[in-house]
Amino acid sequence: MTSTDLLARSPDWSLRAEPGEPSKYDDLSAFVERDGKNQRLELNISGAKCAACLAKIEKSVSSLEGVSEARLNLSTGRLAVAWSGALPAPTIAETVEGLGYGVSAVSDTSAEELRRKEERELLIAMGVAAFAAANIMLLSVSVWADVGEMGGRTRQILHAISGVIAFPAIAFSGRPFFRSAWNVLKRGRANMDVPISLAVSLAFVVSVAETIRGGEHAYFDASVMLLFFLLIGRFLEARVRRRACAAANDLAAMSNRAVTRLDKAGVATKVSAGAISEGDTILLAQGERAVVDMELCDDLCELDESLVTGESTPEVVYKGARIFAGAVNLSHPVRAKALSRASNSLLADISRMLDAGEQRRSSYRKIADKAVALYVPFVHSAALLTFIGWMIAGAGVRESVLVAVSTLIITCPCALALAAPVAHVVAAGKLFRNGIFLKSGDALERLASVDLIVLDKTGTLSLGEPSISTDIDSKVLQDAARLARASRHPLSRAIASAAGPGPIADDVTEVAGQGLEATVAGETWRLGSAVWTGIEQTDAPTHGLYFRKGKSDPQFLPLADRVIPGTEAGVEALKKGGYALEILSGDTEARVKEIAGQLGIMQYESGVSPTAKASRLEALRAEGHKVLMVGDGLNDAGALALAHAAVAPGTAVDVSQSASDAVYSGGITSLPLLLKVARRTKRVMIQNFSFAAAYNLIAIPIAISGHATPLVAAIAMSLSSMAVSLNAIRLAGINKGA
């Protein structure tokens, strides 16, 4: 039984003023699938990249009691665990976390499962089409190689066998196209799949007629090969999209967190966040994140609001203060009154902003969409005009249809359909190897057109956690650390980590918002705020802690947020790349100014609320800027969603990661590469589409003049597809440098 379970059952929560450390994984129990005695759980693991990680995680989890299977999928980062017996789910998560990996629950597997199924169907369809194309080609080549000695009967038999192979293959592998074409036709519109379906089925029907007639040309090979090439593009597209969506459902997981509610008699029960209504009393345990906005009922508590405001220093709030959803309670457990339902909280506001951003992004017109809009009417009118032209010229219906169909086939959108997906996949792979995880292919197009970069400060430019900023006497540091090691407060931890491992003073007491106290060798030692150590002047520096031994003078230990190593170089490279930079931070003026000065960024704004961030982005958009937003906190999520393009560091909260187009690791030094790859990808895509257009300009006259035999069609189709694919592969060779 975990400590919070105890807490929840305890009739009087105040009896357990020291609730120990509640596990942040308690809510995982809700995600366990139970089947009799057997239990299954799927977890998202972040940070596992190599064979050693794989072995370590699987071995450690397998050695837990009752675990029958633990298998980590390195491609998706999912760990599937099956066990029986009393092993609590949080223990599994803690075991993995103890090895140094990030763990989170897999929130919604049904949507993910659907996409996985779609991808698998496309792969199978592709395999079937490949089999059919290869075998029909085998027969077709012998027909084409004929120099006059093949009898009409033999040719007819070879065509017939081709048809027998082609029919089931087209019926099976063509389904994704037929279905999609039918769906849009029903609504009176057309997409790329309409000409594809038409070309494939017309070519098949005409070929069957030709075979029965004993004619010279049959287009079975062309129609199946067309499907094969198109399915390659479809499959690659589906794969990029599935990876993109995997990270997207985290906001829901966050607001589904369990909350401890206290009734009038003080009895604690665990309820889901959705069940909280206005006026409920909630117990916010130490280290727990508030899921709704609430008002503090106890005297005081200390909050980490960095997620909400971007402020890096914890803040002490007093009775009656508003605690925003997303804030973490750093001090003792406190009671608070819910001010709103979960659906009205700040978190829900941000979620709505995310939706708005999502809609705006999906309305962005991709280059590929524009190409299709030009292609469809052009090809269909070309085929129709060819038919009419040949009829007028006095050719028979049979010949006119044959030429029109060959026009449809040879103008096949293979190159068009492969142009974008291949470039996306190659670029995404290139970025992946450099620690940048791209979430959707079309994001590259948006990233390529960016001209202004808006940066958050805390967590993006600076580490977001305090550390000792100047050299101080190591004796003082060691003594202060004896107190600091007893506390989980971020400032204390900064001192403890600067001092390294060492002894802890006995009986350290902590007063929230004030500091620590202990008696060492008969002396009272105090570590904390200026007032706590007896300093009365109000202009004393506040960015740090004071340490006082007995009656001696208090020592000041300056603590500051530092710039992430390598950020200067990254900023320099971005400036050289011609991007305008701007800092938008929720932190105080002084600190933002300091960091902006250090990095040489002229434009900055401080003390900006989440909604003000979003409106600033709207203003920049109105000025005609294409803004790239870089941020990590909950307070950035809205701005990230509304920006033209957005990226988040790997340390960002889940919500911000899902609001972004890409997630990078290792500081903003990755940004120049990301932007460079994006620009190159866009260039390659435009080249590919231009090539496809040029190809059609040459192929259509050949087809219209009636020279597009099945052999010509097969060669033209393969060459154009190969040309765009090879052009896209050039993207893998981009260097990191300028």
Place this chain on the structure above:
Amino acid sequence: MTGLLFLIPIALFMGLLGLGAFLWAVKSGQFDDPVGAANRILIDDDKPL
């Protein structure tokens, strides 16, 4: 000419065999975790002597 009578069926049969193997591989999850499969081979689970 009669050669075609058995060569074409043999070619088709071998093609189908390959297709069957591919379908089996997809359905049994051989392509679910290519990264993991590439790494698993490096894991040495032999017990020391």
